[in-house]
Amino acid sequence: xxxxxxxxxxxxxxxxxxxxxxxxxxxxxxxxxxxxxxxxxxxxxxxxxxxxxxxxxxxxxxxxxxxxxxxxxxxxxxxxxxxxxxxxxxxxxxxxxxxxxxxxxxxxxxxxxxxxxxxxxxxxxxxxxxxxxxxxxxxxxxxxxxxxxxxxxxxxxxxxxxxxxxxxxxxxxxxxxxxxxxxxxxxxxxxxxxxxxxxxxxxxxxxxxxxxxxxxxxxxxxxxxxxxxxxxxxxxxxxxxxxxxxxxxxxxxxxxxxxxxxxxxxxxxxxxxxxxxxxxxxxxxxxxxxxxxxxxxxxxxxxxxxxxxxxxxxxxxxxxxxxxxxxxxxxxxxxxxxxxxxxxxxxxxxxxxxxxxxxxxxxxxxxxxxxxxxxxxxxxxxxxxxx
Numbered sequence: 001x002x003x004x005x006x007x008x009x010x011x012x013x014x015x016x017x018x019x020x021x022x023x024x025x026x027x028x029x030x031x032x033x034x035x036x037x038x039x040x041x042x043x044x045x046x047x048x049x050x051x052x053x054x055x056x057x058x059x060x061x062x063x064x065x066x067x068x069x070x071x072x073x074x075x076x077x078x079x080x081x082x083x084x085x086x087x088x089x090x091x092x093x094x095x096x097x098x099x100x101x102x103x104x105x106x107x108x109x110x111x112x113x114x115x116x117x118x119x120x121x122x123x124x125x126x127x128x129x130x131x132x133x134x135x136x137x138x139x140x141x142x143x144x145x146x147x148x149x150x151x152x153x154x155x156x157x158x159x160x161x162x163x164x165x166x167x168x169x170x171x172x173x174x175x176x177x178x179x180x181x182x183x184x185x186x187x188x189x190x191x192x193x194x195x196x197x198x199x200x201x202x203x204x205x206x207x208x209x210x211x212x213x214x215x216x217x218x219x220x221x222x223x224x225x226x227x228x229x230x231x232x233x234x235x236x237x238x239x240x241x242x243x244x245x246x247x248x249x250x251x252x253x254x255x256x257x258x259x260x261x262x263x264x265x266x267x268x269x270x271x272x273x274x275x276x277x278x279x280x281x282x283x284x285x286x287x288x289x290x291x292x293x294x295x296x297x298x299x300x301x302x303x304x305x306x307x308x309x310x311x312x313x314x315x316x317x318x319x320x321x322x323x324x325x326x327x328x329x330x331x332x333x334x335x336x337x338x339x340x341x342x343x344x345x346x347x348x349x350x351x352x353x354x355x356x357x358x359x360x361x362x363x364x365x366x367x368x369x370x371x372x373x374x375x376x377x378x379x380x381x382x383x384x385x386x387x
Contacts, residue, residue, distance in 0.1 A: 009126045020141050027263050031323050033180065034256055038169050039328065043252030045177035047115075047243035048122045050236035052129070055106045057232050060269035061128045062218065062224025063091045064141045069356065071145025079202070086213075088142050088199070089206040095134035098273075103127045113244060126181045129188050136192035139199045151198035157377050204357065226365040230372035238379050240347045257335035261342060262310070264324050267304045268346045269385060272367040298350055305343040314341045 034042050067087055074080040074087075103124075110123045136155075143152045163183050170179025240256075243251040312319065316335045320328055348371075355364040 039252035040248040044250035050239035057229035058102040062221035066221035068139035087226040092138040122219040139195035155194035162187035223365040226237040230368040280301040305346040
């Protein structure tokens with residue numbers, strides 16, 4: 001138990017420090033982006049990103065989180081390293097293939113929904129990041145499975161620093177959101193290199209893929225893929241729909257508010273990411289102590305989430321003008337509504353990890369599908385009428 005605590009504390013400490021730095025940079029730069037682009041251009045940029053995220057699950061199909069759990073379980077076995085290297089190779093090449101197919105689908109979807117030509121070009125350019133994420137995601141899964149989240153955290157810091165520097169230069173030179181997309185590609189490329197090098201430092205190599213194993217991997221990871229699909233759709237489908245029915249400016253107001261919500265999930269993401277590989281291993285070696293860890297973690301999450309939501313709800317009319325100027329006044333009522341998703345996101349993410357650690361990811365997949373189905377139906381009904 002003490003060893004588990006030490007590993008989680010180490011991973012949480014590195015993760016928290018990295019995420020705090022990332023969030024400070026990201027938050028400050030996102031404010032600069034909103035101010036520089038204005039509501040209309042920021043709305044179009046948000047819609048471009050939303051298109052990619054909505055379809056991004058197809059480039060992974062749950063292979064990443066599945067690999068984290070399996071590598072965490074394999075690493076202590078006598079032949080665990082060889083099995084982990086085989087899994088790494090299969091997932092890497094399979095994700096590259098899936099990413100290429102996803103890029104085609106994203107571009108076709110943008111064309112079928114009659115997006116402007118300028119926006120279709122931006123979506124095509126942005127979707128190239130899926131190929132880079134294939135390398136980064138497969139490597140990051142290995143690092144997480146070996147509980148080296150400190151390396152992953154360092155890679156994310158480099159990613160954010162590069163995006164801020166290159167993106168800031170792009171904005172200064174008048175590159176607009178196309179410049180931001182190019183900055184994203186460069187930053188993600190650097191992150192992928194760091195993760196790849198980190199895996200090499202562990203003595204893990206991607207072995208030649210066994211295509212005969214791909215169908216089994218896809219079947220095993222499918223519940224994780226369904227969860228990823230549902231979450232991506234739940235988080236970004238509203239932005240895509242809003243842009244189609246209500247235009248760029250309203251999309252910009254809404255995403256200015258929602259970006260603040262996602263900035264609040266730092267604590268939840270860090271703790272859950274640190275716990276997941278450690279508890280996956282403990283579920284095999286020492287299952288008796290799991291319930292106590294679950295209860296303590298959930299208590300800490302709620303202590304942070306509920307007061308934060310109350311504070312932002314009260315101060316929304318001061319926060320929005322201070323960050324984004326008075327012209328973003330329509331974002332105030334949106335923020336006062338969506339901020340209440342924070343405690344629910346904290347709880348649902350944590351419970352989802354518990355179910356997956358227990359090997360019952362199909363239950364989590366069904367639950368998220370029901371939730372997302374309701375989300376999509378309600379958005380279809382409300383967004384065209386009320387924005």
